[in-house]
Amino acid sequence: MSATQRVQDPHPVARNYGAYQNEIYARGTLDNIKPTVTTDPNKLEEQAKKHLPATSYNYVAGGAGERATMDANRLAFRQWKLVPRMLRDTTHRDVTVELFGKKYDSPLLVAPVGVQVIFNEDKETGVAEVASQLGVPYITSSASSSSMEEIAQANGAGPRWYQLYWPQDNDITISLLNRAKKAGYEVLVVTLDTWALSWRPWDLDEAYVPFLKGIGDQAGFTDPVFRKKFAEKHGKEIEDDILTASKEWAGHIFSGAAHTWDQIDLLKKHWDGPIVLKGIQHVDDARLAVEKGVDGIVVSNHGGRQLDGAVGSLDVLPEIVDAVGDKLTVLFDSGIRTGVDIIKALSLGAKGVLIGRPWVYGLAVGGKLGAKDALRGLLADLDQSMGLAGIQNISECKRSMVRRVQYPGDVKSSN
Numbered sequence: 001m002s003a004t005q006r007v008q009d010p011h012p013v014a015r016n017y018g019a020y021q022n023e024i025y026a027r028g029t030l031d032n033i034k035p036t037v038t039t040d041p042n043k044l045e046e047q048a049k050k051h052l053p054a055t056s057y058n059y060v061a062g063g064a065g066e067r068a069t070m071d072a073n074r075l076a077f078r079q080w081k082l083v084p085r086m087l088r089d090t091t092h093r094d095v096t097v098e099l100f101g102k103k104y105d106s107p108l109l110v111a112p113v114g115v116q117v118i119f120n121e122d123k124e125t126g127v128a129e130v131a132s133q134l135g136v137p138y139i140t141s142s143a144s145s146s147s148m149e150e151i152a153q154a155n156g157a158g159p160r161w162y163q164l165y166w167p168q169d170n171d172i173t174i175s176l177l178n179r180a181k182k183a184g185y186e187v188l189v190v191t192l193d194t195w196a197l198s199w200r201p202w203d204l205d206e207a208y209v210p211f212l213k214g215i216g217d218q219a220g221f222t223d224p225v226f227r228k229k230f231a232e233k234h235g236k237e238i239e240d241d242i243l244t245a246s247k248e249w250a251g252h253i254f255s256g257a258a259h260t261w262d263q264i265d266l267l268k269k270h271w272d273g274p275i276v277l278k279g280i281q282h283v284d285d286a287r288l289a290v291e292k293g294v295d296g297i298v299v300s301n302h303g304g305r306q307l308d309g310a311v312g313s314l315d316v317l318p319e320i321v322d323a324v325g326d327k328l329t330v331l332f333d334s335g336i337r338t339g340v341d342i343i344k345a346l347s348l349g350a351k352g353v354l355i356g357r358p359w360v361y362g363l364a365v366g367g368k369l370g371a372k373d374a375l376r377g378l379l380a381d382l383d384q385s386m387g388l389a390g391i392q393n394i395s396e397c398k399r400s401m402v403r404r405v406q407y408p409g410d411v412k413s414s415n
């Protein structure tokens with residue numbers, strides 16, 4: 001058990017998210033305690049780098065190719081500016097949202113990030129625990145270093161969704177879906193853009209891929225169907241040959257073979273809750289998602305980790321919302337680093353946002369409590385910035401609150 005697992009969090013969170021700012025100042029003034037995790041988004045990655053081995057840092061901070069898509073994500077946010085309103089009653093803000101018929105405390109969702117054990121031994125179970133405390137839905141990755149059942153137990157009564165890296169083997173796919181339903185996952189998020197790993201120089205130069213050593217393979221290693229098929233094929237258990245089992249499981253979830261639109265019917269047949277397709281960038285794909293009868297999409301380029309040179313997700317969000325926003329729920333992912341970024345995405349039509357790298361960096365710095373601090377900072381920034389912009393609730397995040405402005409020299413901030 002890690003030190004951060006043993007320490008009880010002395011600062012329980014109320015839903016007045018903006019109060020976190022006052023808490024930071026009070027602790028500094030009265031107790032001379034400064035934040036463990038920096039609140040500066042431009043310093044967070046560098047702080048995390050000091051706590052991580054090169055392979056772990058490269059895995060989370062790196063992207064596809066020359067990281068041009070990562071740059072595009074941040075540049076897209078820099079080109080949209082808030083246009084604040086004054087003399088509005090925004091002393092108290094309401095940041096609650098409704099997604100798929102359920103009310104959530106905020107529009108934030110913990111994005112599915114795999115192999116969290118390489119960032120801190122608190123790993124997925126620790127982050128799922130603090131997400132529950134914050135009322136933020138935790139999306140479990142198919143590439144987790146904890147089983148989906150362990151994560152569900154740590155998440156307790158918190159809201160949780162399940163992200164599927166879609167195997168080509170239908171029996172294994174159905175088994176994963178059945179396990180997720182049994183463990184209390186409410187929404188299925190199907191990642192479409194990662195059926196094969198991209199060209200990632202930062203990982204390639206270290207010749208590092210954790211899945212081939214059994215790290216991040218717990219979804220498969222704990223799955224009864226995969227275990228049965230492995231034993232029948234090799235005449236031994238997974239634990240007897242981790243390297244072979246790792247290679248075979250990676251071959252299922254990163255198969256190199258793409259799925260097609262007609263196969264969505266299989267998921268609909270075996271999942272009775274909302275289905276969300278993650279990785280939509282083209283408006284025609286958004287329309288196809290409507291035709292297939294799914295409940296939502298995530299406008300996402302996987303945080304720049306899959307296709308180098310792709311368009312920034314925020315740049316395509318408005319046209320996708322205009323085309324299908326009244327027909328299904330549009331969520332957003334890729335490039336969010338601040339509370340103001342969240343407001344911009346919501347104002348351009350997203351109903352909720354997935355947060356990835358910021359809390360991973362917090363996890364690296366301070367374990368599960370570091371991840372919690374990073375998420376609390378985003379929530380506080382969202383809450384406070386909404387008030388300063390003249391926005392009282394999430395429904396007031398409208399396109400009239402933002403303007404596209406391109407200043408010479410206005411370049412990306414944090415990655």
